[in-house]
Amino acid sequence: MKNTIVVGAQWGDEGKGKLVDVLAEQSDLVVRFNGGGNAGHTVMHDGETYKFHYMPSGMLHHKTCILGTGVVINPKDLLEEMESFTSSGHSPKLKISARAHVIFPHHQLIDAKEGGKIGTTGRGIGPTYSQKASRINLRMLDIIADDAEQRIKTALKDVKDMLVSEGILSEQDYNDYCSSVAVEYAKYGQHFKPFITDTEDLVRIASKSGQSVLFEGAQGTLLDLNYGTYPYVTSSSTLAAAAYVGGGAIPGVPIRILGITKAYTTRVGEGPFPTELHGEAATLLRETGHEYGATTGRPRRVGHLDLYALRYAIRISGIQELAMTKIDTLALVSGIKVCTAYKINDKVIDYFPADAPTLELVEPIYTEIDSISSLSREDWSKLKTGNKAALPESIRNYIKFIEDYVEIPISILSHGPERNETIVF
Numbered sequence: 001m002k003n004t005i006v007v008g009a010q011w012g013d014e015g016k017g018k019l020v021d022v023l024a025e026q027s028d029l030v031v032r033f034n035g036g037g038n039a040g041h042t043v044m045h046d047g048e049t050y051k052f053h054y055m056p057s058g059m060l061h062h063k064t065c066i067l068g069t070g071v072v073i074n075p076k077d078l079l080e081e082m083e084s085f086t087s088s089g090h091s092p093k094l095k096i097s098a099r100a101h102v103i104f105p106h107h108q109l110i111d112a113k114e115g116g117k118i119g120t121t122g123r124g125i126g127p128t129y130s131q132k133a134s135r136i137n138l139r140m141l142d143i144i145a146d147d148a149e150q151r152i153k154t155a156l157k158d159v160k161d162m163l164v165s166e167g168i169l170s171e172q173d174y175n176d177y178c179s180s181v182a183v184e185y186a187k188y189g190q191h192f193k194p195f196i197t198d199t200e201d202l203v204r205i206a207s208k209s210g211q212s213v214l215f216e217g218a219q220g221t222l223l224d225l226n227y228g229t230y231p232y233v234t235s236s237s238t239l240a241a242a243a244y245v246g247g248g249a250i251p252g253v254p255i256r257i258l259g260i261t262k263a264y265t266t267r268v269g270e271g272p273f274p275t276e277l278h279g280e281a282a283t284l285l286r287e288t289g290h291e292y293g294a295t296t297g298r299p300r301r302v303g304h305l306d307l308y309a310l311r312y313a314i315r316i317s318g319i320q321e322l323a324m325t326k327i328d329t330l331a332l333v334s335g336i337k338v339c340t341a342y343k344i345n346d347k348v349i350d351y352f353p354a355d356a357p358t359l360e361l362v363e364p365i366y367t368e369i370d371s372i373s374s375l376s377r378e379d380w381s382k383l384k385t386g387n388k389a390a391l392p393e394s395i396r397n398y399i400k401f402i403e404d405y406v407e408i409p410i411s412i413l414s415h416g417p418e419r420n421e422t423i424v425f
């Protein structure tokens with residue numbers, strides 16, 4: 001199988017974890033390339049639910065899994081996730097990039113103070129990437145070094161003035177913080193030492209020797225730092241291109257770019273959401289789809305499928321095919337519409353607004369869609385032929401409508417959270 005990049009084509013939580021779990025069976029290596037503990041990727045298999053924040057969703061297949069250079073890592077949280085996975089009888093085969101940046105407690109404190117207006121996950125993502133860009137943060141290779149404690153203390157000096165002047169820590173707390181965090185993180189370093197390596201080299205060797213590498217994106221294209229609904233975005237690149245920069249994908253090696261979309265739309269946190277539903281209709285969709293964040297437990301905002309935004313995401317991420325999830329949820333709600341165009345001040349527009357306040361002004365133009373047939377598990381299991389023609393007419397029409405609009409195929413349909421509730425066409 002060719003190398004594959006899986007990315008979210010909306011605002012995250014599209015079902016990337018489930019799809020990566022499905023595709024990992026055929027892959028040799030699974031690589032996370034962006035984000036950190038803000039991600040919550042759910043995999044359900046044999047009635048067990050796993051929520052991965054760091055560990056790639058290929059873990060259940062015991063494939064070698066990599067946290068690439070583009071990922072930011074809170075070692076404490078990663079350790080807990082690994083221990084919980086191990087205690088449930090699994091053995092993680094994990095490799096971590098020496099170059100991946102470290103999330104420290106002060107990043108979370110800054111995020112808690114400043115992230116409110118964006119509605120961040122509070123995992124310290126923005127401050128870590130921001131200090132990475134300012135070239136004052138530490139990487140995994142620093143916390144495994146023999147002089148790790150000293151390196152941590154020195155790095156903390158660079159942020160002391162900011163932490164104290166912004167009231168994040170008092171002068172006294174800063175001193176206590178410095179010594180305790182240096183000891184604590186040097187210990188994590190010793191724990192993670194055997195896992196840390198040049199992961200790009202592993203990816204390169206695997207790609208060159210014909211092995212199949214699966215790149216797992218976090219968040220979604222519309223949360224991309226450069227092309228998303230800025231400033232209501234995350235602080236990393238979430239596009240397929242980020243698999244090259246943050247995961248070691250090699251330009252020129254053939255790759256399949258698979259975007260994941262729900263059959264409707266959700267978003268967690270603040271920011272424009274043109275097709276958002278409110279009131280009873282929103283509650284019904286949210287409860288039917290169990291739309292609560294896998295990382296923070298926050299209720300997700302829900303709305304109609306926004307094909308206009310999806311097409312934009314497909315274009316900027318270079319998505320070649322789509323996997324559509326949660327068709328089973330959409331089948332349980334009535335009044336389905338899809339947005340096919342945007343109007344501002346009564347004028348149809350032909351661009352995706354880069355300016356968040358302008359996007360707030362958008363009036364979506366909808367096309368009504370026939371209700372989607374609701375199928376029993378047994379009915380679904382009879383449809384595993386991989387043939388779109390065998391699907392009920394309403395689902396076939398919905399797929400065809402979307403494919404015609406976005407001009408790429410829906411090659412996978414997911415009709416439940418379990419691995420086997422998936423049809424590959």
Ligand code: GDP
Pocket residue numbers: 008012013014015016017018039040041042043044289293294324325326327328329414415416417
């Ligand atoms: P991710 O962040 O993209 O991996 O997505 P999340 O795990 O945050 O959210 C997706 C949710 O939808 C999870 O609870 C999945 O178990 C669930 N899910 C994925 N695909 C389907 C599907 O086709 N049908 C239903 N009902 N649930 C699904």
Ligand code: IMO
Pocket residue numbers: 008011012013014038039040041118119120121122123124125126217218219220223232233234235267268269270294
């Ligand atoms: P997965 O990988 C959905 C959102 C947050 C907030 C914004 C910035 O599970 O799809 P951050 O903590 O990254 O600084 O928050 O981005 N966000 C997500 N929304 N799914 C995610 O990840 C998200 N990761 C971040 O809610 O609006």
Ligand code: MG
Pocket residue numbers: 012013014039040041042294295
């Ligand atoms: Mg998620």
